[in-house]
Amino acid sequence: MLRKTGFFFDELCFWHNMGSQHTFVFPVGGWIQPPCGAGHAESPETKRRMKSLMDVSSLSHSLELMSAEPIDEATLRLVHTESYLQRFKYLSDNGGGTLGSEASLGAGSYEIAKLSAGLTYAAVKAVLQGELDNAYSLSRPPGHHCLPDQAMGFCFLANISLAIEKAKEQLGLGRVAVVDWDVHHGNGTQHIFWQRDDVLTISLHQDRCYPAGYSGESDIGEGPGEGFNINIPLMAGAGHDSYMYAMDQVVMPALRRYQPELIIIACGYDANGFDPLARMQLHSDSFREMTCKMQQIADEFCHGKLVMVHEGGYSEAYVPFCGLAVMEELSGVRTEVTDPALAMLELQQPRAPFETLQRQAIDDLKQQLSL
Ligand SMILES: [Zn+2]
Numbered sequence: 145m146l147r148k149t150g151f152f153f154d155e156l157c158f159w160h161n162m163g164s165q166h167t168f169v170f171p172v173g174g175w176i177q178p179p180c181g182a183g184h185a186e187s188p189e190t191k192r193r194m195k196s197l198m199d200v201s202s203l204s205h206s207l208e209l210m211s212a213e214p215i216d217e218a219t220l221r222l223v224h225t226e227s228y229l230q231r232f233k234y235l236s237d238n239g240g241g242t243l244g245s246e247a248s249l250g251a252g253s254y255e256i257a258k259l260s261a262g263l264t265y266a267a268v269k270a271v272l273q274g275e276l277d278n279a280y281s282l283s284r285p286p287g288h289h290c291l292p293d294q295a296m297g298f299c300f301l302a303n304i305s306l307a308i309e310k311a312k313e314q315l316g317l318g319r320v321a322v323v324d325w326d327v328h329h330g331n332g333t334q335h336i337f338w339q340r341d342d343v344l345t346i347s348l349h350q351d352r353c354y355p356a357g358y359s360g361e362s363d364i365g366e367g368p369g370e371g372f373n374i375n376i377p378l379m380a381g382a383g384h385d386s387y388m389y390a391m392d393q394v395v396m397p398a399l400r401r402y403q404p405e406l407i408i409i410a411c412g413y414d415a416n417g418f419d420p421l422a423r424m425q426l427h428s429d430s431f432r433e434m435t436c437k438m439q440q441i442a443d444e445f446c447h448g449k450l451v452m453v454h455e456g457g458y459s460e461a462y463v464p465f466c467g468l469a470v471m472e473e474l475s476g477v478r479t480e481v482t483d484p485a486l487a488m489l490e491l492q493q494p495r496a497p498f499e500t501l502q503r504q505a506i507d508d509l510k511q512q513l514s515l
Pocket of ligand 1: 412
């Protein structure tokens with residue numbers, strides 16, 4: 145089915161600079177040889193190459209390509225503390241520095257982060273107002289690890305949370321569900337909506353990967369938010385079938401029970417089999433199928449309203465193919481591009497007894513959540 149799909153991006157988001165490190169845990173100097181390539185894992189090239197593949201395959205011609213205004217200062221204060229915002233702006237205005245754990249920035253990153261959040265809000269607004277059927281925001285820097293008063297994990301502003309708060313304030317948005325399939329835990333989004341029942345947060349992530357040591361299956365929210373936060377930790381090495389099982393057994397039933405008005409996906413690609421920052425085995429068809437499932441639920445309850453927001457994904461070579469698959473699925477347009485690594489990754493999928501153990505853990509979680 146063909147849909148009117150928006151793609152929100154801005155070249156300026158690619159100019160945010162994370163500094164000189166190799167991958168991210170290896171600051172250059174001492175025993176760390178300077179990198180010859182992009183260096184930091186969170187490099188703009190991964191995202192730029194996704195957009196490039198969309199262009200050369202002509203998929204971009206079938207999409208509504210748009211930029212947006214930066215998020216406004218008043219909205220920032222709905223989520224973030226004044227002292228954090230001042231610290232962030234001061235560093236950004238004075239050449240950059242380190243704002244938090246895995247959160248170094250260059251000159252001007254404050255304004256770029258506001259633009260990144262603005263792209264997210266513009267995507268949400270256009271879909272809620274019916275100007276688009278669904279949309280994708282190529283937000284950079286990403287947002288799902290960011291806390292109200294603390295940058296972490298390459299995230300400086302809580303893009304999705306900011307967009308939700310502004311849409312609630314200005315557009316009357318009611319129940320909204322955030323499904324986070326970035327391979328790392330969506331700790332920022334969980335924290336911000338921990339005591340709220342008007343936002344259902346679901347995170348699928350590699351068990352104990354990031355934040356290091358975190359699993360979270362018992363963390364279900366508190367007070368009015370109890371039961372409205374779901375964590376699905378998956379074992380390192382989990383592949384396509386485990387993710388699909390988790391989607392079918394937990395994510396989709398939870399969404400059907402909640403009946404949101406809008407679904408937002410924290411769309412990280414770092415669960416793919418080539419990612420340097422995680423150890424999962426997904427491929428482009430995994431992202432295609434997960435998108436299809438989410439669109440199906442959105443069609444059931446939200447008049448199709450689905451917004452994807454870019455988070456992690458650090459394989460320059462492979463993220464473009466996973467991203468293209470998501471965009472093809474959102475828009476209903478299939479290009480002639482074939483994924484050169486698909487057959488290889490399909491042959492590397494785990495099997496019994498791994499699959500059996502993983503399924504058992506998902507079944508246990510399903511029972512625990514009474515789904
Ligand atoms: Zn991630």
